[in-house]
Amino acid sequence: MAAGYAVVDVETTGFAARGADRIIEVAVVHLDEDGVVTDEWCTLVNPVRDLGPQHIHRISAAEVWHAPRFAEIAGALAARLRGRVMVAHNLSFDSRFLAAEFGRLGVELPVPGLCTMRLANQYLPDKAGRSLAACCAAAGVPLLNAHSALFDAQATASLFAAYLRVAGRPEPWCALLDEVESAPWPRFTSETAHLVRRGQVVAQRTTGTELVTLVRGDLVVFTGQMLDPRDVWVDRAAAAGLRVNQGYVTKATRVLVAADPFSLSTKARRARAYEVPIVSEEDFDAMLSQLN
Numbered sequence: 001m002a003a004g005y006a007v008v009d010v011e012t013t014g015f016a017a018r019g020a021d022r023i024i025e026v027a028v029v030h031l032d033e034d035g036v037v038t039d040e041w042c043t044l045v046n047p048v049r050d051l052g053p054q055h056i057h058r059i060s061a062a063e064v065w066h067a068p069r070f071a072e073i074a075g076a077l078a079a080r081l082r083g084r085v086m087v088a089h090n091l092s093f094d095s096r097f098l099a100a101e102f103g104r105l106g107v108e109l110p111v112p113g114l115c116t117m118r119l120a121n122q123y124l125p126d127k128a129g130r131s132l133a134a135c136c137a138a139a140g141v142p143l144l145n146a147h148s149a150l151f152d153a154q155a156t157a158s159l160f161a162a163y164l165r166v167a168g169r170p171e172p173w174c175a176l177l178d179e180v181e182s183a184p185w186p187r188f189t190s191e192t193a194h195l196v197r198r199g200q201v202v203a204q205r206t207t208g209t210e211l212v213t214l215v216r217g218d219l220v221v222f223t224g225q226m227l228d229p230r231d232v233w234v235d236r237a238a239a240a241g242l243r244v245n246q247g248y249v250t251k252a253t254r255v256l257v258a259a260d261p262f263s264l265s266t267k268a269r270r271a272r273a274y275e276v277p278i279v280s281e282e283d284f285d286a287m288l289s290q291l292n
Helices: 068-082 092-102 117-124 132-139 149-167 174-182 230-239 266-273 282-289
Strands: 005-012 025-033 039-046 083-086 113-115 219-223 253-258
Touching: 005 092, 005 149, 025 068, 025 092, 025 149, 039 068, 039 266, 068 092, 083 092, 083 174, 092 113, 092 117, 113 117, 113 282, 117 149, 117 253, 132 149, 149 174, 219 230, 219 282, 230 282, 253 266, 253 282
Parallel strands: 005 083, 083 113, 219 253
Antiparallel strands: 005 025, 025 039
């Protein structure tokens, strides 16, 4: 008997799956063949780079600071996909990122899938939109927190369960259920992983500011999208007699001012390598006050 479905959602740093972008959160909801939820699994993923459009996915660098890298969850994730039909809303997006992440580990992703966005043409009214929110609204499915991998996977699972009720038995994709049972899947050394959920923020900051004192002529660098425009901070720093490097962090940099002190940006990684203190806007503002 087929194992059922693995409903998947990923949050990413951007759209370039085979380029520089990475998965930063992944969730899997298991459904049996009747559309009943049997298991849920979710974790943040440390992409070892900046997090991209944080205003969309609302994941902070502090939250992924101690999250596992994809290689550390690959076995656990593969175990949850094995023997199941993968389901996602806009499947091509999720499957492309999963294939790219597994591909970097030398693993081919052999999972056939179903797309609830494409299936909406058959199971939802013609005038319904095709976004997850629009499809859920048309099907009477609550979507509690968009752009959260677990909430989106839960909503997609409920949406697909509604499709299953309309489709009846045998399902139009019943051959797919049989196919996945025999699909070859590589075995990983470990199929367990340390999981980190949203809201689990490390207790202390990555760097302190108690030992940082600025003097005129010090070199400062900025990274991230500040609350105040970048040019405002550059002008304030220059007016206080500081030098501003708009490019890379160097060993001569006195301090890196970050929109998020836990940032995983290239500048932040270089600053940590050079032991350059990383401070927030608020801390830098206080430093400027002391300098003046």
